[in-house]
Amino acid sequence: MYCLCRPPCPDGGLFRDECCSRCDRKTRRTILLAAIIASSLSFIDLSAVNLAIPAIQEDLSATAAHIQWIVQLPALFLASLLLIGGSLGDHFGLKKVLAWGLAIFTISSIGCSMAGGVGSLLFFRATLGIGGAIVIPASFSLISYFFQINERGKAIGIWSGATGLTVVIGQVLGGALTTYISWRTIFLLPIPLAAIVYERMRSIPPAPPVSEEKQGGSIEAFALFLFLGAIVLTFIELPQRGFSDPVIIASMVVIAAAGSVFALSVRKGKDHIVAVEMYTNLRLAGANAITFVLYGSFTGSLFFLPLNLVQIQGFTEIQAGLALSPFVIAIFLLSRVGGFLTDRKGPATPILSGCLLVAVSFLLLARAGIRVEYVKDLLPPVILMGSGFALAAPAISTTVMNSVDRQDLGAAAGLNTTVSRIAGLAGLALMGMIMALSFKQAFAAELLSAGVKVPLIEELLPLAGDLGGMSVPESLGQELAVAILNSRDLAFVFGFRVMCITSAILTAFSGWLGLLFFRKPEKGSIS
Incomplete structure (x- = not known):
């Protein structure tokens, strides 16, 4: 741990078992708070934007492809630059790099709120991803830099749970702002949080560079x-x-x-970008493989859940945010349990049990149809999903940080976060393709069964790219419009079910990977 009661140890090391722990307890709480708030900026943005997608699609006349790009662009730049962003903290110091990232993120958020069209919104969403690529690994590395290895599981569990709670705040506030004011206001949510982090950073001890090698x-x-x-x-x-x-x-x-x-x-x-040895570290590779499968299946399907609630089930944006809140509340309440189990039992048990709970939750979601009953059809799977994620996520994160030496913490955090963002990109793109293909096929079948003539079906199929946001030409008449809209809703539900079943299979597979990599505690490398 970092000791504030006296200068650094004579040999220049900051981590010494004999260092005082009482005098820096308050400082470590400050560090953890700053890390939580900083890393939550991207999570708040994602949760709020997902709920605002229907409003953005309507206001900017965006297609289904446009809204996927609006969500995907930050993730694309995050995934591409996180490895460099993680290494920047090792080369220039965590505090300095975190300040850079916060500045970029704040300016980009303001730009998103002022966007006049799809093009300008996409530009600022891209720069938002650049800022996030710097902020996320730097804030996460603060925990590993200032906390000893036997404390990291608990600290990361608190970080994971508290970060999840900020997602609830983002969902509720994002839904409320979109419903009662404008979707543009949701991009202003991270600004006061960035100001709090800047203020907290003044009381954080210096985190100097730990690597003098040239950034490549x-x-x-x-x-x-x-x-x-x-x-x-x-x-x-x-x-x-x-x-x-x-x-x-x-x-x-x-x-x-x-x-x-x-x-x-x-x-x-x-x-x-990172040392080649990181690609061959067996435990790190295992954690990254699980991250890819779990986060890919999870992120891809969860993108379409708010669309289902708002466009198909008839929820308002704020109702959708409140409906998904138990997911993050469960993460907040149980993440410390996941960190505790990891410290005591190792990562295999919480990863397997967590992934199986998430798989069951997706199967339960696949049962829901049109006009669902919230308490019966949505609440149980939402709680199960949050509980499973609360067990698995801290175990994965702790394993990542315990798999490398101190001088590689920033790069390891960047690598794992990169994998999670790549997984989100791949998962959303894959689930989007599954949804589009399933929707188009089911839409044609439902129209045919509703008695719609084949020539009209051929005219309507190009509109299927808008999915649940598809509108019906007024010239078709009310009776025919009702039949078309009902076919649209049934087709969306069919595609959503296919996605949920696919996600259930993938999350169960990620639990099996946890047993494969971490059943034995030995460390090793891939030959």
Whole structure:
């Protein structure tokens, strides 16, 4: 731990067992609070924006592809730059780098609130991702920098639970602001929180650079950006364009080329974003693999749950936010349990049990139809999902931070967060494609069963890209419009069920990966 009662130890080390623990207890609470608030900025943004998507889609005349890009762009830049963002803290000092990221995030949030169209909103969403790529690993690394290894599980559990609570706040406030004022106001939510972090940072001890090596990996970062961007483009545009479209063909070529460049750069290059040894650390690789599968299945399906509630079930934005609140409340209440179990039993038990609970929750969500009963159909799976995530997430995070040496904490945090963001990108893109294809197929079948003529069905199918936000031409008449809208709702529910079943299978698989990697406590490396 960092000791404030006297200067650093004579050998220059900040971590000494004999250092005083009483005098810096208050400081460590301040550090944990600053880390929680800073890392919550992106979570608040994501939870609030998801609830505002129907309003944004209507106000800006955005298509389903547009709204996916609005959500995906920050994640794309986060995933591409998090490795560099994590290493920046190791090279320039955590406090300085955190201040940089907060400034970028704040300016971008203001820009999003003033966006005049889809294009300007997408631009500021991209710069928002750049700021988040700096803030998230820096804030998370503060915990590992100032807390001893035997305290990290508890600290990370508190961090995970409290960060989850801020998501509830984001959902409720975002829903209320969207319903009663404007969706633009939700982008102003992170600004006062960033100001609080700036004020708290003044009482945090210096966190000097722990690495003097030159920052490298520009080729890796650029190749990763192209690779991820092409994947997202392919999944979003494929349902509408088809495999023969030149854009899809070019995107696949970029995926192959950029992926090859990234792999060759990691294998044979001299300068890297993170040390090559991190890719071969067995426990770190296991934690990252579980993160990818769990977060991918989780993020992809959860994007469409608020759309289901608002566009299909008839909830208002604030009602949808309140309906999802038990998910994050469960995380807040049980995350310390996940951290405690990890410290006492190891990561395998909480990861397996947590992932199985999440899998069951997705199966329960798949049972819901149109006009659901909240207490019967939604509340149980929402609570189960939050409980499972509260057990698994702290175990994964603690394993990541305990798998590396102190000088690599920032890079390890950046790597794991990068994996989670890549998983979110891949999961949302994959689930979006599943939703689009399932919706289009079911929509045509429902229209046919409702007695709609085939020529009219062919005219309506291009509108299927708007999913639940699809509107019906007024010229068709009220009776036919009701039949079309009912077919739309049934098709959306069908696609949502397919996604939930897919997510249940993937989350159960991630629990099996927890047993595979962490059943034995030994450390090792991939040969």
